[in-house]
Amino acid sequence: MLAEAGPLAWCTCSGELEMNWKIYPISDRQPGVSRIIKRVGNLFFDMNTKKELSLFELPENTRVSLEDDFRKKMFETLLHKFGSFSKTSKELGLNKGEDARRYLIGRSGIPLKALVEISQTTKIPETEIQLHVSALKTLKSKKKIAMPNLPIKLLTKEFGLVIGGVMGDGSIEKTRKRVSYFSAEPNQIESFKQAVLKTFGKVEFAYHRSMGGTPCVLFPKIIGEILCQIGLEEGNKNYKHNLGIPKLFMKNPKSEAMISLIRRLFDDDGTVAHHHCNRGIEFIAPTIFRENEKVIEPRILIDLKKIFMGFGIRTHIRNYSQLKKPNSETTHCWKLVINGKENLQIFYDKIGFGLTRKQAIVKEVLEMYVEGLEFYPRFHAEENYLTAIKEMAEKNIKVTANSLSQRCKRNTRHIREVLLELTKRNLVKRELVKNRYFYKTIVAGGA
Structure with a gap:
């Protein structure tokens, strides 16, 4: 080792x-x-x-359950050397009230500190003990990891997804250290759960709902302890912590674990902007500063900017303020923006969104770039607009930007952008009558 x-x-x-x-x-x-x-x-x-966590590198309050035959054989060796349970307990450095006898009969897991001492005393290597571990849990916690995957691999795409999920829509409880992940999309919760199970083993979990009704999945304290050990923090990350990406991942910026981490972060807190300004991909930092706090660029955005530079993606960080109701408190938020065809294309090819619908929007935005034009705004379902124009024409309703806006219940500026795009694609014909533009669909084979 x-x-x-x-x-x-x-x-x-x-x-x-x-x-x-x-x-x-x-x-x-x-x-x-x-x-x-x-x-x-x-x-x-x-x-x-470290690229993996072995048994002895787990959190110090870990309790280890061993297979019956292996555990009994190990304690027989200790009793043969020390002569009694009391002397064995003393030599293992067990606290007052703890007895080696109950660890022998398997009533509770063996403290990791004692197990390290047992390994050194009996000359049983850590690698052999790992093969006979049946469960892991923490002190005063009944929830456990059955048949844990030891050593725990840290630079896998599944573990990267777990870290990205906790930093995104997940959290680690400050008191009980339980790990929770919230999402309104069942596929996101299921993929997060499967990533945890594949990384750690048969982890006990439970489905729950937040006070607002958002579905979530909960994992026991042992998972939270391990995640805190590699650099995450417990508590309300929005206000109390300026989170950054763990250094373990920053040292491997192009690994599949890092790509998986970024992909889950953008699935949770990323959007594809398609309005008249800030067009491109935006990532809203989970760190929020109150009005009376010193406003600095969040660490997570600085880390992401460095990582994207390694991929050849140019980004910029923007600050904006928003009013939080009901207490009317002004907070300062930050976002990372990726725009420009070249940058979006690299993101789409090398990283991308995990959510199919968001990835499809990026593809649609890229297709709107044409030679000589910087950007075409995205619009929803052009067939719906064409159908609306036909129906209005059949009812002898003059089609203008204002009338179509009322018909489709969309912003007039957005409707003008849609009509301009449809005109350039030769799907709609525009006529100027008395300083007003009127529109009608083009029939196949002629106007």
Whole structure:
């Protein structure tokens, strides 16, 4: 395991067994820059360089259930060495009230800290213990991961989808650390659930609804603990946190995990703008600043801008304010904008939306670019407009932009753009009569 981690990922230390997070300076970094290092037994590992999580690298409050035969054989070895359960408990560093006897009979999971000590005492390697893990859970939590996939692969498209979903329409509860994902589209919830199951194993989950009625899926505390360990934060991300993309993914900007992460972020918080300004793809940052707070560019947009530069996509960040009701509080929001045919084409080919309807809109926008013209505005269902024009003509109603706007219940400016586009496509004929434009459909074979 040490050989696979790399020279900067691991270092040894002396002292009592403990598992916690600390900041340890790394000599090869710039002055004042540190890495987050986790201590496991007498080893350190750097989360920024890890591509998978093994058993001993899980959160410190993890409880591990082992297969019966393997667990009994392991404790028989301990009893043979220490002589009694009380001495075994003392040597394993168990807290007051904990007894090795109940871990032997399998009443509850073994604390990860104790399991690390058992591995060092019995000389059973971590890789062998991983093969016999039957379940994972956290302290004071009944929900678990049955038959976990160990080690947990971090740079897969499924794990990228999970991270993108939590950063988008998902969250990690601040107190219970449960992971939730909200979406009005069943396919989005199902794909998120399948990604969690494929990444972690047979995770217990439950379907629920928010107070507003939005469907969601809930996962237990152990999932939230693992996600927090790689750089996500719990709580209300909109107001309390300026989230950024975890450094593990930033170090692999063109991996399938990163592409999957971006795709889910844009599925949740991205739109395809087609009005007269800001035409293109927009991503609204989940970080919102209140009126009395210092307004800065959200980290997530800065990270996305860097990633898109690697793909050759030029983007820009815009700030706008909005009034929040009912307390009439002004908040400052930010969005990342991608426009221009070349940039949209690269996004469509190399990243794209996961949602079919949004990807189809991008394709439609790209098809509207023609030589010599910068952009044609998108409009919905041209057949509906042509049908409306025919019906109005049959009833001897003069078709103008205003009359068609009333007929279709759409904005007049939008209707003018639609009629201009239909005219250029030779689907509608325009006539100027007394300083007013009248329209009629063109019959196949002539006017």
